[in-house]
Amino acid sequence: MELRVLGAHNLESKDTRMECHLIDGVLALDAGSLTRSLSFEEQRGIRAIILSHRHYDHVKDLLPLGIAVRDSGTTVDIYGIEDTLNSVRERLLDGLLFPDFLKSPSPENPTFRLHTVEVYKEFKVLDYTAMAVPVPHSVPAAGFQISDGTVRLFYTGDTGRGLSEQWKHVSPHVLLTEVTFGNEHESHADLVGHLTPKLLHECLESFKEVHGSYPRVLVSHVNPPWEEAVRSELEELTQKTGLEFLVTEADMVITL
Numbered sequence: 001m002e003l004r005v006l007g008a009h010n011l012e013s014k015d016t017r018m019e020c021h022l023i024d025g026v027l028a029l030d031a032g033s034l035t036r037s038l039s040f041e042e043q044r045g046i047r048a049i050i051l052s053h054r055h056y057d058h059v060k061d062l063l064p065l066g067i068a069v070r071d072s073g074t075t076v077d078i079y080g081i082e083d084t085l086n087s088v089r090e091r092l093l094d095g096l097l098f099p100d101f102l103k104s105p106s107p108e109n110p111t112f113r114l115h116t117v118e119v120y121k122e123f124k125v126l127d128y129t130a131m132a133v134p135v136p137h138s139v140p141a142a143g144f145q146i147s148d149g150t151v152r153l154f155y156t157g158d159t160g161r162g163l164s165e166q167w168k169h170v171s172p173h174v175l176l177t178e179v180t181f182g183n184e185h186e187s188h189a190d191l192v193g194h195l196t197p198k199l200l201h202e203c204l205e206s207f208k209e210v211h212g213s214y215p216r217v218l219v220s221h222v223n224p225p226w227e228e229a230v231r232s233e234l235e236e237l238t239q240k241t242g243l244e245f246l247v248t249e250a251d252m253v254i255t256l
Contacts (some may be wrong), residue, residue, distance in 0.1 A: 001151045003176070005252040007033030008220045009227075010057055010180060017250045018057040019221050021155070021176065022046075023146065027126055029155050029176075034061040035068060037250065043068045048125050051080035052157025053141035054087035062092060062112070066101040070111040079115045079125055081132060083140035089114060117142075120169060133169050136162035137193035145170045151256045158221065160193035164206035171211055174256050176248075177203075178221035182229030194221075197233035204243065218254065219247045 002024050007017030018032025025042070028034055028049040035043060043065055052058055062078075069076060080088070093101055093112065101111035117123055119142060122131045129149075132142040135156055143156040143166065154172035156163060158180075180194035189196050195203070200219075208214055222230050234245040246254075 001148050001153065001256040003153070003218075003254045003256055005220070005248045005250055005254070006037035007250055008222065008248040008252075009224055010221050011224050012057075013224070016224055018060065019157075019178075020058075020061070021220075023128075023153075024148075027128060027146070029144070029146075030058040030157065031061045031065065032057045032059075033250070035064040036061070040068055044072045044074070046076055047074070048077045048079065050125065050130065050144050050146075050155075051078060051084050051088065052135075052143065052155070053080075053137060053139055054084045055139065055158065058157065059084075059088055059092060062088065062101075063098050066093075066098060066111045070099065070101065070105055073109070075110055075113050077113050077115055077125070079117050079123070079130070081119065081134075081140060081142045082116050084142075085114045085116050131170070133166045135159035135166065141193075143170075145172055153256060154215070158194065160195055161190055161199055161202075163195070163203050167207050167210040172215050174218065175204075175207075175215040176218045176220060179219045179230050179234070180221055180223045180226070182226045183233055184229065185226065197230060197237055201237055201241070201243075214243060216256075217243065217245050219245050222247065 004022040006020040009016040019030050020033040021029040026047045117132050119132045130146045135143045137158045145154045152172045153174045154170050156177040181189045181196050183196045183198045
């Protein structure tokens with residue numbers, strides 16, 4: 001499984017891109033920077049998108065992607081929990097800002113097709129098996145375990161304290177998780193449903209208690225003003241515990 005990091009932050013600037021990842025060139029995890037990161041040819045290669053929740057920084061590039069691929073003759077399948085897809089349908093893909101991609105270029109061959117998934121129930125997406133589990137955040141959100149039959153990746157999307165409750169349901173080899181704030185901002189992280197290095201460490205200790213070992217850990221969704229603190233605090237954790245963390249950056253390509 002090849003993971004291409006398209007965006008690894010929660011704010012957008014000339015140096016940072018919003019959360020988005022691409023598996024094997026065909027399956028996107030969230031849509032914060034799909035079009036900013038990819039050529040037109042690469043955009044037309046996307047066949048499916050999994051959305052973790054409805055916040056704008058995770059869905060915003062659905063609209064420009066729709067314009068780019070609507071005449072390609074293919075339909076992109078979008079998966080998410082009911083709250084996510086209802087919001088996307090009613091507030092983003094309602095046809096007011098851009099064409100109605102759920103009906104255009106034709107109802108029989110739409111640009112996008114939405115698929116509501118149930119938590120704790122496996123489903124097929126392309127050649128992968130996936131499963132959604134609820135994760136704690138400020139709005140209804142889901143993390144997704146994706147398997148190609150050899151590697152299991154768990155993408156948390158946005159999540160906070162309480163993620164450990166889901167370790168009995170997923171058993172990934174690789175954990176792609178957010179760490180939005182530094183430890184000093186823990187009270188605010190709790191309030192809005194995000195992780196700090198300290199909270200991530202607690203989650204990983206719980207993971208080891210359930211599964212007997214740690215997963216490989218990839219970190220994303222860093223808040224740029226907190227990036228220096230996040231990197232420093234994760235390095236301190238590595239020195240203390242031996243755990244290694246890869247803080248991802250846009251355009252990284254990682255073999256899982």
